[in-house]
Amino acid sequence: MKASVLFEHGGPEKLTLSEVDEPTVLEGETLIRVGAAGVEPGLDIKTRQDGGGWPIDLPHILGASMAGTVMRSVGEGALAEGTRVAVAPVISCGVCRFCRTGRDNSCQSRRFMGINRPGGYAEYCAVPSRNLIPIADSTSFAVAAGASVSYSTAWHSVVSRARVSPADTVFVVGSSGSVGIAAAQAAALFGARVILGGRDRRKVAPLAAEVGAAGIVDTAGDIPAQLAQLAPEGVDLVVDTVGPATWASSVAVLNPEGRLVCVGGSSGGEVGLTLRDVYRKNVSLFFSTSSPFEQLKLVYRLIDEGKLAPKVYAEYPLADAAAAHAAMVEQKHVGKVVIVPEGA
Numbered sequence: 001m002k003a004s005v006l007f008e009h010g011g012p013e014k015l016t017l018s019e020v021d022e023p024t025v026l027e028g029e030t031l032i033r034v035g036a037a038g039v040e041p042g043l044d045i046k047t048r049q050d051g052g053g054w055p056i057d058l059p060h061i062l063g064a065s066m067a068g069t070v071m072r073s074v075g076e077g078a079l080a081e082g083t084r085v086a087v088a089p090v091i092s093c094g095v096c097r098f099c100r101t102g103r104d105n106s107c108q109s110r111r112f113m114g115i116n117r118p119g120g121y122a123e124y125c126a127v128p129s130r131n132l133i134p135i136a137d138s139t140s141f142a143v144a145a146g147a148s149v150s151y152s153t154a155w156h157s158v159v160s161r162a163r164v165s166p167a168d169t170v171f172v173v174g175s176s177g178s179v180g181i182a183a184a185q186a187a188a189l190f191g192a193r194v195i196l197g198g199r200d201r202r203k204v205a206p207l208a209a210e211v212g213a214a215g216i217v218d219t220a221g222d223i224p225a226q227l228a229q230l231a232p233e234g235v236d237l238v239v240d241t242v243g244p245a246t247w248a249s250s251v252a253v254l255n256p257e258g259r260l261v262c263v264g265g266s267s268g269g270e271v272g273l274t275l276r277d278v279y280r281k282n283v284s285l286f287f288s289t290s291s292p293f294e295q296l297k298l299v300y301r302l303i304d305e306g307k308l309a310p311k312v313y314a315e316y317p318l319a320d321a322a323a324a325h326a327a328m329v330e331q332k333h334v335g336k337v338v339i340v341p342e343g344a
């Protein structure tokens with residue numbers, strides 16, 4: 001089969017279309033024909049660049065998020081051939097105390113598709129059968145693949161960690177990225193008042209209309225001053241996907257008892273914190289990664305029902321995976337860039 005293979009770490013050009021053996025399907029696994037694979041900034045791009053802190057054995061096939069069609073299964077958990085499915089990116093053990101209490105995204109031996117085993121940048125991929133989530137015919141593979149990491153991340157952070165409510169004014173920083181889009185849609189679904197932050201108003205405006213946002217903040221400008229205009233009652237919840245570049249203002253604009261949720265930062269990995277700025281206001285800081293499997297199933301139900309609407313910015317053929325990565329790095333996109341095998 002054809003796959004986009006990473007033989008060594010480096011730039012997008014290191015992704016090479018190659019002919020490789022079809023995956024072996026072990027007990028409890030399913031072979032899927034990949035319909036689309038998302039390009040994930042935190043998993044695929046950083047892993048391509050330098051391994052991203054994960055134990056990667058090269059050569060490697062990236063692709064943490066994917067959707068496709070069931071071809072054949074071995075053993076338990078099999079779905080019928082031809083079933084259209086999304087693939088949960090988190091591989092959990094199923095037996096540790098986190099897994100046994102439905103918190104499998106915190107599994108003590110958690111692994112990821114496309115990191116700890118070959119991912120979706122290929123025509124076929126073998127996946128654990130219990131990671132499969134059937135999707136409606138109306139949900140495209142591109143949409144489903146684009147949602148698996150970003151929407152699980154956003155839903156868990158906004159709904160489970162920060163417990164968004166209709167009483168909240170929510171400020172989403174980085175709302176042209178797919179996690180920001182998902183966070184804004186989730187907050188709006190819960191009836192919160194939503195304000196979107198981004199560096200390019202034109203990229204954010206369509207989402208603002210869709211979620212009925214109370215306004216858009218130019219995050220290259222004075223963020224607290226703009227929020228003072230748009231939300232005189234203050235901000236109860238900040239969803240910050242940017243990190244170091246916006247962290248100080250994200251903390252500063254919080255109301256007393258406000259919450260800030262962080263799922264990683266597109267502008268870097270280290271931030272500062274003045275303790276009295278947070279303890280004197282009784283604020284809470286939440287950090288969040290992925291979501292339990294049952295939450296991801298709910299997310300896909302809401303996507304199938306049209307209540308959450310992932311954005312696919314561009315689709316690239318598998319042979320052009322390098323171009324897909326380059327496009328993601330250039331940050332011209334709004335939402336998701338996906339890779340689609342030929343004939344999928």
Ligand SMILES: [Zn+2]
Nearest residue numbers: 093096099107
């Ligand atoms: Zn576990």
